[in-house]
Amino acid sequence: MNSRSKWIQVEFIKGSRTFTNLCWACTLVCGSIGFFLVGFSSCVGKNMIPLFSSKQIAFLPQGLVMCFYGIAGLSLGFYLGCTIFWDVGGGYNYFDKQEGFSSIFRWGFPGKNRRIRIRLALKDVEAVGLKSQEGLFPSRILYLKVRGRRSIPLTRIGENLTLEDMEEKAAELARFLRVSIEGF
Structure with missing residues (x-):
């Protein structure tokens, strides 16, 4: 949802709280639990998962490796779940022509620099500016070129907009701010 008036423009940026990330986190956690339970079952000698028999799996080395993969997957799933919960990367771009300032806000990881x-x-x-890289993994980044500073990105890194949509977004913002567009 974006908001725009004659003097103020606000663009909300979606962070890591997406349906795709949620699906990946759930898949990763479920698969990791399965790997860990099969590995642990081979160690104990008792089937922890009723449908799968772990009798053919020796604990050394297959069961141990499956336990390791289960723990590693659970760690990654927990990390991804935390980034979803904290909405890392979410925020807004706020431009106020009446007051003459801009504020770019993003949520980070918890700690001293969370905001x-x-x-x-x-x-x-x-x-x-618009930076576009085509190929197998295309990326398009909209940024502000600021005097005396590095360029400040305005869009998410994983945002999959077409080149036409990004050009339209860049033109709209440049018209609002009354500045030029570069990088085409």
Whole structure:
């Protein structure tokens, strides 16, 4: 959901709280539990999963490796679940022409720098840029070119918008800020 008026424009950025990430986390946790239970069953000698027999699996080395993969998968699933819960990368881009400032806000990992906020004057914005890389894994990033600073990305890294949509987004923001567009 984006909001726009004559003087203010707000664009909300979706973080890691997506349906795809949730599906991957659930799949990873379920598969990891299965691996761990089969490995542990081979150690104990008792079937922990009723449908699968672990009698043919020797604990050394197959059962031990399956336990390792189960623990590693659970760790990755827990990490992905935490990033979803904390909505890492989510936030907003706020542009206020009346006050003459811009605020870019993102959520990070818990700790001292959980809230990432960049506040800058609109008079320092030189251009709106679009960086596009085509190929097997295409990536398109919309960014602000600011005087005296590095370029500030405005879109998510994994955002899969077409080149036309990104160009339209860049043109709309450049018109709103009354700056040029670069990188085409």
